[in-house]
Amino acid sequence: MAGAVLADPAGESAADDIKDLQDVLVNTEGIEQFLHGLAVLAARIVNGGISCGITMRSNGRLVTVACSDPVAAQVDEVQYQLDDGPCLHAMRHGGTVGIDDTADMSRWPEFGMRAFSHGIRSCLAVPLNAAGRPAGALNLYARTVSAFGAKEAERAEKFAANASGAVLLAMRMASHAALIEQLRSSLTSRTVIDQALGIVMARERCNQGRAFEILRSASQNSNTKLRDIASAVITSVSGEPPQPPPAFEED
DSSP states (O other): OTTOOOOOHHHHHHHHHHHHHHHHHHHOSSHHHHHHHHHHHHHHHHSTTOEEEEEEEETTEEEEEEESSHHHHHHHHHHHHHTOSHHHHHHHHOSOEEESOTTOTTSSHHHHHHHHHTTOOEEEEEEEEETTEEEEEEEEEESSTTOOOHHHHHHHHHHHHHHHHHHHHHHHHHHHHHHHHHHHHHHHHHHHHHHHHHHHHHHHTOOHHHHHHHHHHHHHHHTOOHHHHHHHHHHHHHSSOOOOOOOOOOO
16 A cells, blocks of 8 residues: 555564553652562563563672562572573673573583573573673573574563663662661761760760760670660660651741
8 A cells, every 4th residue: 555654563562662661660669669570571571481580780799689580589599609600691791692401501501400400491691781881681581491582582682772771770779779778877876876975974974085985885895786875875864765856847
C-alpha cells in the first residue's frame, strides 16, 4: 500500500523495554524495591523462566544488589567465592560471555559444577557500563541447556544498555542515603554525649575535659560504647532514656 509505514518489530520491542523500565522506576517506593523489580523485568524480557542477579562493586567488594529469586543470588555468590566465572569475566573484560551447558567443564569447571548443583544449566553475563567502563554485570541463569542464543544475548545487551544508568543512579542514591543516616546517627550520639558531659561536670564539679575522661574511662573499662555509657548516665538522672530534641518551630 502506497504511503504505508512498515512496523519495526525490533524498534517496538526496544521501546516496550524502555517503557517497562520507566514503569518499574515510577511504581516502586524504594531503591531496594526498584532494583528487585529491575532484576525480575530483565529475567522476563530476555527469556521467560530464567533467574537474574545484578552485580555491582561496593566498597571494593562484589555484591548482588538485587535478584529475581534466591537461586540467582546463590550462583552469584559462587562466583564471588571463586573469584572467577562469567559474571567476573564480563566485568573485567567488558564483553558479554555465556555458558551453553554447565555440565561441560572445559571453561570455569569449578563454577560450572557448583552452578549445576543449583540446577543451573546455562548462563549469560552482560556488563553494566558507566562512562564506557564496566561497573557491574547483569547475570542470567537458566535451568535448560543453551537457553541464551543470539536473540537472547541481543535482548540482554539492549536491556543492560538501557538499565545501566538507572542502576548506577540507584546505587548512588543508596550511598547518599546511607551517608545521611550515618551523619544523623553521629549527630544524635554527639547530643547524648554532650548531655552526659553536663551531668558529670555538675556531679564531679569538674571541667568538660575531665568529664570526658571519666566517660571514656568507664567506656574502656566496661568495653561499652561511649554513647551507651552516656545514655546510661542520662537515664540514671532523668529516669528515662535520652529523647531526641524537639523540632524547632518558628513563630
